[in-house]
Amino acid sequence: MTAQRRSATPPTAYARWSRGQGIDIVPGFHIPDLRAVPLKPWARMGGYGCFINHEESDRSNDCYVCLIPPGEHLHPVRHLHELMIYVLSGRGSTTVWGPDGRPQSFEWQRGSLFAIPLNVRYQHFNSSGEAPATLLAVTNAPVAINLFDEPGFIFDCPYDFPSRFSGADGYFSGEGTLTGRLWETNFVPDVRDFPLVEYRERGAGGTNVQFKLARNTMMAHVSEFPVGTYKKAHRHSPGAHVVILSGTGYSLMWKEGEPITRYDWSEGSLVIPPGETFHQHFNTGASPARYLALRHLNARRDPATGLPMSSISTRLGGDQIDYADEDPMVRRTYRDECATNGITSRMEEFHGTP
Numbered sequence: 001m002t003a004q005r006r007s008a009t010p011p012t013a014y015a016r017w018s019r020g021q022g023i024d025i026v027p028g029f030h031i032p033d034l035r036a037v038p039l040k041p042w043a044r045m046g047g048y049g050c051f052i053n054h055e056e057s058d059r060s061n062d063c064y065v066c067l068i069p070p071g072e073h074l075h076p077v078r079h080l081h082e083l084m085i086y087v088l089s090g091r092g093s094t095t096v097w098g099p100d101g102r103p104q105s106f107e108w109q110r111g112s113l114f115a116i117p118l119n120v121r122y123q124h125f126n127s128s129g130e131a132p133a134t135l136l137a138v139t140n141a142p143v144a145i146n147l148f149d150e151p152g153f154i155f156d157c158p159y160d161f162p163s164r165f166s167g168a169d170g171y172f173s174g175e176g177t178l179t180g181r182l183w184e185t186n187f188v189p190d191v192r193d194f195p196l197v198e199y200r201e202r203g204a205g206g207t208n209v210q211f212k213l214a215r216n217t218m219m220a221h222v223s224e225f226p227v228g229t230y231k232k233a234h235r236h237s238p239g240a241h242v243v244i245l246s247g248t249g250y251s252l253m254w255k256e257g258e259p260i261t262r263y264d265w266s267e268g269s270l271v272i273p274p275g276e277t278f279h280q281h282f283n284t285g286a287s288p289a290r291y292l293a294l295r296h297l298n299a300r301r302d303p304a305t306g307l308p309m310s311s312i313s314t315r316l317g318g319d320q321i322d323y324a325d326e327d328p329m330v331r332r333t334y335r336d337e338c339a340t341n342g343i344t345s346r347m348e349e350f351h352g353t354p
C-alpha cells in the first residue's frame, strides 16, 4: 500500500473558523488606509467587520477592524484569547463584568489603546449619535482556536482568570508603572501624544515606549523618529502590526538576498512585516513620524544579554543592520526623496553612530 501525498496543507482550525464568520479576509502586509477596508455585517460581534491577515495569521496572531454605527453597540462577548484594541475613530465606552458579575465601564476615544483581560465578558458602545466608532483589534485567537479546535470552548468558557482581572475598580483608569521604556497599564487614553523615552538602539534620535496591557503575553509599543531621519533595518518573527499614527514616509522590506520592495504610508496605514524579513522605516515628511506596533512578545533573545536579537547588530550575530553596513543606495535614495519633499536629510550625522 502506497501512502497518498496531500496536494496542499489543510486549513488550520482558525482558517476554517475565520472563513465562516461571513466577513471579508483582506490578505497582505500593507494596507494604505485602514479606514477604507471593506466592512460587512458581522453577526457574531454585531456592527461591521473585516479581518486583515498576514501570511502567518492562521497560526500566530490576527487583526480585525470593527465598526460600531452611530448610537449603537456590539454584542457582549468573551473569549479565551488575548485582545488589544486601538481606536481608529470615534468615541465610546466599554463595559466589562468581573468574576462576581459586577459591571464597570470606561470611556475611550480616537487614539486610545487598551486590552480586554483574558476571558472577561465585555461590550462596546458608540457614545456618538452621529459618527461611527471604528476599532482595530489584534488578537492571538489563531493560537487558541488551533489548540482546542472547538470554537464553542473559546467563545463560551465560564472560567474566570481572577489573577488577570479581579473586578477591582479603577482597572482601566490609565494608571501604570514605568520601568525603563516599559509602561505596564491596562488603558492608554491617547497613544498619539503619549510621552516617549529615548531609544538610541534603533538609531537616529528615535524615541519609544513599550506597553504591557492587562498582563497579556502580547505586547505593544509606540515609536517616533524625527524629521529627516530613518530607522535601522531589522527582522524578527511575524505578526508585528504597525499602525501609522502620524507623519508620512515609506518602508523598505526584503528577505536576505532578495529584491527590496517599497511601501508608502501615511496616517492610518498599516504595515505588517513578514516573518524574518528585513524592514526599515523612513520619514520623508515635515513632521515626526509615529507608529504603534501591536505584536507578539519577541521570542528570540540573546542568551548572554537578554536583549532581543532584532536589536543586536548583524556584526554580532543579531538581526539589526547598522547604518554603516547598509547598502549605500538606501541613504542616497532617502536623501533624494527628502529633497523632492523640501526636507533635508539628517542621516549624515548618524551614519557613523553605533
Ligand SMILES: [Fe+2]
Binding pocket: 234, 235, 236, 240, 273, 279
Ligand atoms: Fe520590526
